Amino acid sequence: MFLKKTRGDREEAGLSLVRHEFIYQAIKEENQEHNYPISTLCKFGKVSRAAYYKWLHREIPESEAENLRIADEIERIHEESPDKGYRRIKDDLERYHNIKANDKRVLRICRKLDIKSTIKYSNNGCTRQAANPQYIAENILNREFTSGAPNEKWLTDVTEFKYYVGIIKHKLYLSAILDLYDRRIVSYIIRDSNNNALVFDTFDAAIEANPDAHPIFHSDRGFQYTNRAFHAKLEAAGMTQSMSRIAKCIDNGPMEGFWGIIKRERYYGKRFTSRDSVVEMIEEYIDYYNNKRLQRNLGVLTPLEKHESYLQAA
Known part of the structure; x- marks a missing residue:
């Protein structure tokens, strides 16, 4: 038949x-x-x-x-x-x-073709919880990870990267702010020390690029974010501070997710042997992420395409 x-x-x-x-x-x-x-x-x-x-x-x-x-x-x-x-x-x-x-x-x-994506590694954050926090905010964001417009909800965090000079291990710290509407990286700073200046300068860069932004500003309870001076900066910028609950990293899920993405795609499985090589990798990746990395949850657009489409429609 x-x-x-x-x-x-x-x-x-x-x-x-x-x-x-x-x-x-x-x-x-x-x-x-x-x-x-x-x-x-x-x-x-x-x-x-x-x-x-x-x-x-x-x-x-x-x-x-x-x-x-x-x-x-x-x-x-x-x-x-x-x-x-x-x-x-x-x-x-x-x-x-x-x-x-x-x-x-x-x-x-x-x-x-036996083609598979590289293995996703777990992300171990480096933010240190404040032993004696000066200011604690409620979890106003409450895992509402959607937004109707740019600059309504920002997330932030700090993560670390390692490189080796001979057998000596060194660390670099990346602080970044992510917009929940278009998932773009609003600003970032790379430094050798995980301190208040790292976070404060990241915030200042975001404000300089978005002077009219007054979002909910969400973070974990790291010592930089519970600093009274940082809370004053947020109030002066007309922002509402929100913080994750203790030991609830999912409260800052999309930010943690971005750390996992950059490390899985450009960092894990590699051995960096200079500071410059790590900085170059981070800078190139964030440019790629914002401008070329398509995301299905954005309608198969890049973060900046999503951002610009909103501005054109407004």
């Missing part, structure tokens, strides 16, 4: 050759350039001669050719950014490579 193949069947048939395509192509090139025996090359590639010749002389179906084209771009994306999973790869294909494919198709090709 003849059964007509569905589009899914044809696509899966095309995918079946994606993994071996590169092996077959290598065999063909080595044979043509160096005249190595096909049988020997097939043995090294762990494929049969019959399968190779079938590939060599076949007519390539349209669906298979499309899968191979998509697979080639997926490999390039993965080599450049191994942290990306299939969903982010799919979004990049559509936005930056003009290739439309649904999530399932990209996932199947990634599985055939």
Whole structure:
């Protein structure tokens, strides 16, 4: 009984050759350039001669050719950014490579190519709770992590990065402020010391860039944020201070999430051997994050695209 193949069947048939395509192509090139025996090359590639010749002389179906084209771009994306999973790869294909494919198709090709995103490591924050806090604010934000407009809700925190000079370990501290509407990094400061000046200067930079902003300003109970002088700065700027509860890092979830993103995508698994290399990595990543990193929860836009779309509509 003849059964007509569905589009899914044809696509899966095309995918079946994606993994071996590169092996077959290598065999063909080595044979043509160096005249190595096909049988020997097939043995090294762990494929049969019959399968190779079938590939060599076949007519390539349209669906298979499309899968191979998509697979080639997926490999390039993965080599450049191994942290990306299939969903982010799919979004990049559509936005930056003009290739439309649904999530399932990209996932199947990634599985055939054994492409997986890098492992997500747990983030261990470095903010020190104040032993004798001068000012404690209520958790006004109350995990309401959505916002109707830019500069309504800001989150902030400090995290640390390590680098080595010889066997000596050094630390750098990154303080940043994140807007909950468009998830953009509003401001950031990198310093060698985790102190009040680090946090105060980050706040001042945010105000300078957004002089009319009067958001809810949420943080954990780190010693910088419970400082009376910092609370006075917030009041002078017309902001409402909010703080996470003790031992409830989820109260500042999106900020903690950003630390996890930057460290998973650019920091974990690497050994930095100079201060400049860490600073350059952070600066380049935040520029990439704000301007090029597509986010599905923003409608497959970058943070600055989301921000600018609001300004244009206002």
